[in-house]
Amino acid sequence: MSEAMMTAVDVPQLDHDDTPVPAAKKPPVDPAVLAYRDLKGGEWWRHVPAYRDVDEATFLDHKWQSKHSVTSLKRLLATMQDIVSEDFYADVERGFMLAPMSVRVSPYVLSLIDWDNPWDDPLRRQFIPVASTLMADHPELNLDSLHEQADAPTPGLTHRYLDKALFLPLDTCPVYCRFCTRSYAIGLDTEQVEKVALRPNKDRWKAAFAYVASRPEIEDIVISGGDAYNLRADWIREIGHTLLSIPHVQRLRWATKGPAIMPQKILTDDEWLDAITEVVERGRSMGKEVVIHTHFNTANEVTEHSLRAMNRLMERGILVRNQAVLQRGVNDTPETMVRLVKTLSWINAHPYYVYMHDLVRGVEDLRTSLATGLRLEKIVRGVTAGFNTPTFVVDAPGGGGKRAIHSYEHYDRETGVSVYTAPSVKPGRLFYYVDPLHALPESGQQRWANPDERPRILEEAAEKARAHIAWLEDGD
Ligand code: SF4
Structure with missing residues (x-):
């Protein structure tokens, strides 16, 4: 129900005049603690040279956002002009050449980057590659590290968990993230990677x-x-209604990064939102849940436009859950992670998961150690209600699925190897997650540098994991 409708009916109001306030048991809260509620507003984008004359109606137009997204160094130069140093442009030029992922950044994201210090900005780090921070990939890295293709009975449908399937109807997104787990398929070919095509195709669907x-x-x-943001309204209806009509399908989740990187579409693309709403409402009438899963990684992505977009979804009864990725320099400190969780709770995007960063080519600079995730999980738990507290998970490389990060059978800080089992997904198998080499002590880095040592590192970890599993089973 909208605010206007709320005021049209007779609702009780708090009367502060004659009710004594009970004595507090806690000291007054420092206003800084609540700063996450102060969302960026006004016409903040006008500091970008190319957007100086862009009014709010234009900036809110999703077609304008899409048309003015930056996909090349030339367009970045034309947009940012002389507020960015030549050193940075030179770094980006080399970064574009070495990146496995295509580049596409919305004006919304560009306008939120701190261009006085773009190297350290959490949004720049996620979307614009620079050569100077590139690090060698981990020796255990494969392009499709989650084995999505190996678990696909037909192209674009992964069936790994017993009761769940992942459907990939298309291979484009409104932005491209440097760290995309599906860089094997998503976006255009780059100088580094020829992609597996998953174009919209009715026969494939x-x-x-x-x-x-x-x-x-x-x-x-x-x-x-x-990204479901790039599905046309008629495709959303076709996919949504077809899946809802399958009697045993009880839940649909539209996965889109859209609310985080272009909330304007929810505010101005009525055709798209009406199609999603229609599927949500039909699902509800059938006793089936249809929700949106989105992907905010930092509170810096949240503005008044995000709040307005989330409120519009809420008015239509559309539940939104968030799946963040733990990233170095983005959300890997207690302050940045707690702020993300509190901000998302404030705008009603339930903080559902925080993933350990998958092993993806060309983004070792963004990965953190498992130890960082373990520390942050402890700090986040307790800052807000349980349903707004994210579960920290590792998507186990090799197709083990999501495992709670602290459920490892063994974790060695020197080699960075953690070992997981997935008894309900692939019983009897061990799955290995590896910390980035930059997070290891010198001794661990030296062991990985020697190719003969690598199988031994994994075998040692496997032995210790098996001993731990046997110890747990002895307790039965
Ligand atoms: S929006 Fe999602 S699928 Fe698209 S590039 Fe980013 S992480 Fe990958």
Whole structure:
């Protein structure tokens, strides 16, 4: 119900005049603690040279946002002009050449970057590659580290968990993230990677629907991509209604980074939002849950436009959950992670997951150690209500699925190897997550530098993990 509708009915109001305030048991809170509620407003984008004359109506127009997204150094230069140093442009030029991922950044994101210090800015770090911070990939890294293709019965449909499938109807997004787990498929080919094509194709979709219909155990479908923001309204209806019509499918999740990087679309693309709303409402009438899963990584992505977009979704009864990725220089301190969780709670994007960073080519500078995740998890737990407290998970490389980060069977800080099991996903197998080499002590880095040592590192970790599993089983 909108605010206007609320005031139209007779609602009780708090009367402060004659009710004594009970004595507090806690000291007054420092206003700084509540600073996460002060969201950026006004016309902040006008400090960007190319947006100096852009009024609010234009900046809110999703078509304008899309058309003016930056995909090349030339467009970045034309947008930022002389407020960025030549050193930075030179770094970006080399970064573009070495990046495995295509580059696409919305005006909204560009306008939120601190251009006085772009190297350290958490949004720049996620979207604009620079050569100077590149680090060698970990020796254990594969391009499709989560084995999504190996677990796909038909292209673009991954069936790993018993009751859940991941459907990838398209391979484009409104922005491209440097760290995308699906850099094997998402975006255009780059100088470094020729992508697996997952273009929108009705025959491919039909094969995916037929598979889901043939498997009565599948109750839950994540519709990702690419990004559901880039699905046309008629595609959203076709996909949503077809999946809802399969009797055993009980839950749909539209996965989109959109609210974090272009909230304007929710405010001005009525056709898209009406299609999502129609599927949500039909699902509700059938007793099925249809929600949005989004992907904010830092409170710096949240503005008054985000709040307005989230309120519009809430008015339509659309639940939003957030899946963040733990990233160095983005959200890897207690302050930045707690602020992210509190800000998301404030705008009603439930902080559902924080993922350890997957092993993705060309972004070792963004990964943190598992130890960092373990420390942050302890700090975050308790700052807010349990349903707004994210679960910290590792998406176990090799297709083990999501494991709570502290459920490892063994973790060695010297080599950075942690070992997980996934008894309900792939029983009997061990899955290895590895910390980035830059987070290891010198001795650990030296062991990984020697190719003969690498199998030994993993075998030692496996032995210790097996001993731990046996110890746990002895307790039965
Ligand atoms: S929006 Fe999602 S799928 Fe698209 S590039 Fe970013 S992480 Fe990858």
